[in-house]
Amino acid sequence: MSKVHKEQIECPHCHSIGTMEMIDEVDADIDPVLRERVLNAQAFIYTCPECGSRILVGNSLLYHDAQHRFIIFFDMxxxxxxxxxxxxxxxxxxxxYPDYTFRYVTGMTELHEKIIILESGLSDVVIERMKYMLAHYSHPDIARKSYKIRFANYDPDDKDDSEFGTxxxxxxxSNDEAYGIKLNMRLYYDFKLAVKLDPRMHPQGCVIVDEGWISRQMKGGAL
Ligand SMILES: [Zn+2]
Known part of the structure; x- marks a missing residue:
């Protein structure tokens, strides 16, 4: 069961007091409305009933998806x-939950991305490892300029390049212009095998798995 509680919020603009429903736990597969509110970040936005100001409220939550077998601990x-x-x-x-993926995630964009990767049935380690390769080797400008590559989607029915989809x-x-990168799923499976064979790519416990984690693991786990 999802868990929520109400909290009093003072609007920083007009100082009127209102209440906001804060989410403590989401059971995504039995509560799709709450899942959607987390995915579109509405769960973290308070709208003042007096002046209409929208305020970002940073709360922590536990996100549980029993269908796709993962649990995320989230901090803003x-x-x-x-x-x-x-x-x-x-x-x-x-x-x-012995066969679950446990992850720690910070940041709303990162939470959204992690959920859609794991809901797609993909390995976030493999995706992050591919992003690392793209940013540091195939398109080194991306890493040099500190742009962040994000996962958009997995389409198993797009069979133009491979029978496995894209x-x-x-x-x-820096101008907020978006650039798409489309990859053949064969590459994903190549990386999946490489990740499986590389003990550095096996997360121990509930950690953040992102570009920084990959980079740290590639360098032998040094801080
Ligand atoms: Zn207000």
Whole structure:
């Protein structure tokens, strides 16, 4: 069951007090409305009933998808002392969900992206490893200019290039112009095998898996 609670919010503009429903836990497959509110970030936006100001409210939540077997621990901001150490989880949650993917995620864009990757049945480690290769080797300008490559979608029915479908990624340049990168799913399966054979690419515990994690693992796990 999803869990929510109400909190009083003071509008920073007109100082009137209102209440906001804060989400503590989302059970995505049985509560699609809440899932949608998290995906489109409405779950984190308070609209003042007096003046209509929209305020970003940073709350933490647990996102559970039983159908796709993953659990995400989410914080709006990454703690300053976070260096990819695994979250300290209660033993019971790990034992209750033995075949699950556990991830720690910070930032709304990152949460949206992680959910759609895992809902697509793809490995986020493989996707991040592919993004790393694209940004650092195929298109080194992307890494040099610190653009972030994001996952857009997986289309198993787009069989122009491969019988396995295609993977779409994109990035935005400094003018906020979006550029798409379309990849053959064969490449995904090549990377999947490489990730499987590389012990550095096996996350231990509930960590953030992003470009920084890949980079750290590629360099042998040094901080
Ligand atoms: Zn207001």
């Amino acid at each position: 901001e990454r703690p300053a002392d976070y260096h990819y150490q695994p979250l300290k989880l209660s033993k019971s949650i790990i034992e209750d 993977l779409s990624l994109f990035y935005r340049d």
